[in-house]
Amino acid sequence: MKQRRLKTAEETKPVLRVVRSSKEDAPDVDQLVRTAWNFAYTALWNNSIFSRTEIRIARNRIREFLLACKTPTIGYKAFCQRVLLARYYVNNGENRYIPVPSIWLDKENPTGFTGTKEWYENIKTVRASLPNYKAELRAFAEAILEMKEDPTAENFQYWRNYFIEKKMPGLLTLFLTTVANQQFGI
Secondary structure (H helix, E strand, O other): OOOOOOOOHHHHHHOOOOOOOEEEEEHHHHHHHHHHHHHHHHHOOOOOOOHHHHHHHHHHHHHHHHHOOOOOHHHHHHHHHHHHHHHHHHHOOOOOOOOOHHHHHHHHOOOHHHHOOOHHHHHHHHHHOOOOOOOHHHHHHHHHHHHHHHOHHHHHHHHHHHHHHHHHHHHHHHHHHHHHHHHHEE
């Protein structure tokens, strides 16, 4: 019969660990914020140069939005789709413009990013019956995130071909510009 040494009381105490469950502590939130900002900048303000303060305020507002969502990744995808909706709105009408990011992203501004919520909710309602309704919006958000997380030639070619096959030249151009800004920093 093999004898075993009994553990002392000190050895049997449960070990307590700190488990971070806050979404804010997740390392990918910073990456999502950077990716979302890069995309929004490219889609809405690519011909502008902003101060560090303006960029910091914009990123903080994006962070607040992502952290208010159940999961930051789902929030990121919703954010990108809403930015695309705003871009479509501005590009398809006269005398429409997007103010500087700190104003447009202010949650108290009903004609800024906040105003895109209803548009996005309408799309989600239609998607309940037609899952592929405006699928290119969702695909675009995924493409940009994938290129940030895994910037390979394979991924790049896949998404480039996707937008070509879907006959979406505007999204193709935006994809190419966003990837360039992402790769070379803005």
